[in-house]
Amino acid sequence: MSLQSEFKKFNDNVRVDFTTKKELSEKRDIILDKLRADDKLPSFKELNQGSYAMCTGIEPEDDQEYDIDVALKFSANKDDYDPIDLKNEIYEILENHTDYGAEIKKPCVTVTYKKEGEVAFHVDLVTYLYEDKDDFNSQLYIANGKNVDSQGWGKADPKGLVDYINDSVEKGDKREQFRRIVRYLKKWKSRRFSSTGHANPSSIGITLMAADNFSYYGDDDLSSLIHIVDIIKDKFYCVGRTDSGRDIYRIKLSLPNSLNFELGNDVFEKMSDVQMTDFKDKIEKLSADLAEVKYEADEQKQYEKLNKIFGDDFEVQEEKNSAKQQHNFIPSSSTSGMK
Amino acid sequence: MECDEVKKILLDNRFISEIEVEQSKAHNDKSYEILIHCKLEVHGKFIPIVVGIPQDWQMVLFDFYWDGEFPYIPHIDKSGKLCLYDLEGTLIDADFQGLLNQCIDSARTLVIKGESGHNKEDFISEFGSYFAMLPNVRTAKVSVPKIKKSINIKFYEKKITREKKESYAHYLSRENNISYFSSSEYDDFKAWGINKTQQNGIYLYIKPTNTIYPPNFLEFEDIGFVNKLFSWVGKDIFNKIRSKCGRNLFVIFEIEQENKITNCCGFKIENPIFAKKDMVIIKKFDKLIPLSVDRIDTQYLLNRTSFTDNTLENKSFLIIGCGSIGGYVLNNLIKSGCKNITLVDDDILKAENVYRHLLGVEYAELYKSVALANYAEKSIPGIRIKSIVEKIQVAIEACVIELANYDYIISTTGNHNVNLWINKFVKNNRLTSTIFYVWNEVLDIGCHVAVIDSEKKFDYEDLFSRDENGELYDLTSFVMKGQNFTRSYSGCGGTFIPYGSTVSLRSSLLFMDILKQYVVGKIQENVLWSEKGDDFYLKKAGFETSDRYKKQQNILEIKNLEYFRKDK
Numbered sequence: 066m067s068l069q070s071e072f073k074k075f076n077d078n079v080r081v082d083f084t085t086k087k088e089l090s091e092k093r094d095i096i097l098d099k100l101r102a103d104d105k106l107p108s109f110k111e112l113n114q115g116s117y118a119m120c121t122g123i124e125p126e127d128d129q130e131y132d133i134d135v136a137l138k139f140s141a142n143k144d145d146y147d148p149i150d151l152k153n154e155i156y157e158i159l160e161n162h163t164d165y166g167a168e169i170k171k172p173c174v175t176v177t178y179k180k181e182g183e184v185a186f187h188v189d190l191v192t193y194l195y196e197d198k199d200d201f202n203s204q205l206y207i208a209n210g211k212n213v214d215s216q217g218w219g220k221a222d223p224k225g226l227v228d229y230i231n232d233s234v235e236k237g238d239k240r241e242q243f244r245r246i247v248r249y250l251k252k253w254k255s256r257r258f259s260s261t262g263h264a265n266p267s268s269i270g271i272t273l274m275a276a277d278n279f280s281y282y283g284d285d286d287l288s289s290l291i292h293i294v295d296i297i298k299d300k301f302y303c304v305g306r307t308d309s310g311r312d313i314y315r316i317k318l319s320l321p322n323s324l325n326f327e328l329g330n331d332v333f334e335k336m337s338d339v340q341m342t343d344f345k346d347k348i349e350k351l352s353a354d355l356a357e358v359k360y361e362a363d364e365q366k367q368y369e370k371l372n373k374i375f376g377d378d379f380e381v382q383e384e385k386n387s388a389k390q391q392h393n394f395i396p397s398s399s400t401s402g403m404k
Numbered sequence: 405m406e407c408d409e410v411k412k413i414l415l416d417n418r419f420i421s422e423i424e425v426e427q428s429k430a431h432n433d434k435s436y437e438i439l440i441h442c443k444l445e446v447h448g449k450f451i452p453i454v455v456g457i458p459q460d461w462q463m464v465l466f467d468f469y470w471d472g473e474f475p476y477i478p479h480i481d482k483s484g485k486l487c488l489y490d491l492e493g494t495l496i497d498a499d500f501q502g503l504l505n506q507c508i509d510s511a512r513t514l515v516i517k518g519e520s521g522h523n524k525e526d527f528i529s530e531f532g533s534y535f536a537m538l539p540n541v542r543t544a545k546v547s548v549p550k551i552k553k554s555i556n557i558k559f560y561e562k563k564i565t566r567e568k569k570e571s572y573a574h575y576l577s578r579e580n581n582i583s584y585f586s587s588s589e590y591d592d593f594k595a596w597g598i599n600k601t602q603q604n605g606i607y608l609y610i611k612p613t614n615t616i617y618p619p620n621f622l623e624f625e626d627i628g629f630v631n632k633l634f635s636w637v638g639k640d641i642f643n644k645i646r647s648k649c650g651r652n653l654f655v656i657f658e659i660e661q662e663n664k665i666t667n668c669c670g671f672k673i674e675n676p677i678f679a680k681k682d683m684v685i686i687k688k689f690d691k692l693i694p695l696s697v698d699r700i701d702t703q704y705l706l707n708r709t710s711f712t713d714n715t716l717e718n719k720s721f722l723i724i725g726c727g728s729i730g731g732y733v734l735n736n737l738i739k740s741g742c743k744n745i746t747l748v749d750d751d752i753l754k755a756e757n758v759y760r761h762l763l764g765v766e767y768a769e770l771y772k773s774v775a776l777a778n779y780a781e782k783s784i785p786g787i788r789i790k791s792i793v794e795k796i797q798v799a800i801e802a803c804v805i806e807l808a809n810y811d812y813i814i815s816t817t818g819n820h821n822v823n824l825w826i827n828k829f830v831k832n833n834r835l836t837s838t839i840f841y842v843w844n845e846v847l848d849i850g851c852h853v854a855v856i857d858s859e860k861k862f863d864y865e866d867l868f869s870r871d872e873n874g875e876l877y878d879l880t881s882f883v884m885k886g887q888n889f890t891r892s893y894s895g896c897g898g899t900f901i902p903y904g905s906t907v908s909l910r911s912s913l914l915f916m917d918i919l920k921q922y923v924v925g926k927i928q929e930n931v932l933w934s935e936k937g938d939d940f941y942l943k944k945a946g947f948e949t950s951d952r953y954k955k956q957q958n959i960l961e962i963k964n965l966e967y968f969r970k971d972k
Binding site for chain 1: 417450465
């Protein structure tokens, strides 16, 4: 048993397993077949995007769900459609596909599945159209917006982004470590930020920062993780002060300039200044906590500290598990007499 | 506790954001060791929250306030404070991080349930506490009538007088301290020491077919709520009882909700004008004062002590003997809601009794039965205690007492001779009675309760036997026979058996346990319960314990009398 082997065990515990991936891809294929069978839609080619395509997916927390992002590259000219048109079509085809139906969101149409009565996972279908449908190398545009009022086209390069991430680190041990580090960061994120709204930093933001700054540390995931965390921590810059006197910070991070996205984009644009400052505070805490782990001489205590950071997926053997499920600190008692 | 430590804990909580932590700050007129301003994420909404950490958080936990405008949902008071835990009946594990995270989870759950309406019924179970938060509310102590129909009641208004040099504004600010007392029973006014002028008020019992929730204290629409209550009152009956009232109406509502929970609230309505319609509808008034009702009727007050419907309340009891055990037995009975009790004793409470009697020197030189009756009537409103200053034998033979008139008879004389006489009288006269005999043993070595139902096999006589010489002896006794324990410091008339007050308390409690089991049918045969005490004082005084004492393994032994006899 070594710290590295425990990290790898942790990685095995958090990564999305093959069975789940298979189930997700089966559901995806059923949906795609249904869409293809509908003659109202132009033909399309699909492309996996997001963590599924980058192999950085993690098991969701208890109150979260698995997801798979699928890019639908329609053989259609964006000038022949309003952005909301094809999203509406997809919605109509799939609205009765599952018990939960479908929902049009800003970047996609989401189809939610339940399993044993609970929400289990969802498939996000992202609509792209070409500048010129006859030239598959022409610019792709993502259909944004929930309705006519909020709709808009945005330059996008889904394949370029997946390739950028996957190719950023050479195949083999290095890429494996990179993917593990991203999973650790995503696990930390899911335990420290609410998954609703825009309070949590986007996964693509974290993955991009990890890709751009990854250093291979051999059999030492902890040092590799600390390296990335410290770089993220240092990327914040002060942008002002709140009325109550709190300094506020941001990171501005664009999608790679080499890819065909809108200029001036920012992967963290949806987060408010205060939310970004929370991100800074939390990553600083993570940095300090990881440094404590690194300089802890007692291996058992290292595991306990990592368990506290990452939860029970980072297993602590034998000794008391310090971050077990929160137990009841206010049990009821039969004694009385206060009133 | 340091700010940095607290902030680190909060940074690890995914539902908390925008954290600002300050040392030694006040909020809502309360000082806190640490005050936190933050946002609590609830279903995608970020609620501004203030968390106050008092110095004694290990005892009282943390205070969570909804900062700014908040919705009217259960468990939030008018200062925005969230009621996360009722500290009564809880044990606090003083782990700061664990407690803080648990309170955060609890706050989220409270908001989620409140906003989704999942805990709306909590408004009903805690109706009174929400009503008490209405603006300009006053308090009324009300003995809610037992009879569940709309009737006239009496009320007394305890006014505030303006003090010399007191500004009018200050006097007005104290007006909310005006309080009321109300009951349909004259005795309640007497018992609560109110002998001032009473006025006529109205008690309205309503059974709405849809739930009536407490009015929103954030935006109280007074006439609408009052008319909602009046809509369930018959016009004719209302006019009849209203005709006996003055211009200003004092109205107490008892609302029997759909789920059988009853809620009470009231109003003082100055110069009301009612619409001339078939229904009771107020058109206008000069002033409407909400009255938060503190119920003082026995039925309500006993809720704290009874585990099921109070089966003892309407039973009649005869206590024979008002000494040490009798006093504690009476006290236990009245605290259990028993109201119909007769006491028989011809003895006078002396100074030497007070260290092992319920009553103290203020009752000295009174007959014990009279003194106990006085004590009981002062303690519990509406109670009726009859005292008979006679020996039990005289009272029965002179027909002052008819044993058959009582549901339960308790002999607490601790005197086997009196008990054997009662036992024989019941047998000879073929009376159908259940008698509880309660007695102590000497020097705190134990106590006993025998339950004898005259219709069942074996009776009090079976607790005795004769030895090889034909001498009668007590089979129940924890002390070896043939020893003399009586003491006297004042000649023959002042002999006594030494035992302490605590053994009388124990025997009275043992009796209550048996009585409660008996009334619910858990005791079917005549039984003897014997509780063993420590033999330290007995041995120290040079006495010997009996074989029974030595053989009894457990503190408490319960024996069916049939088996008890067989064992002997």
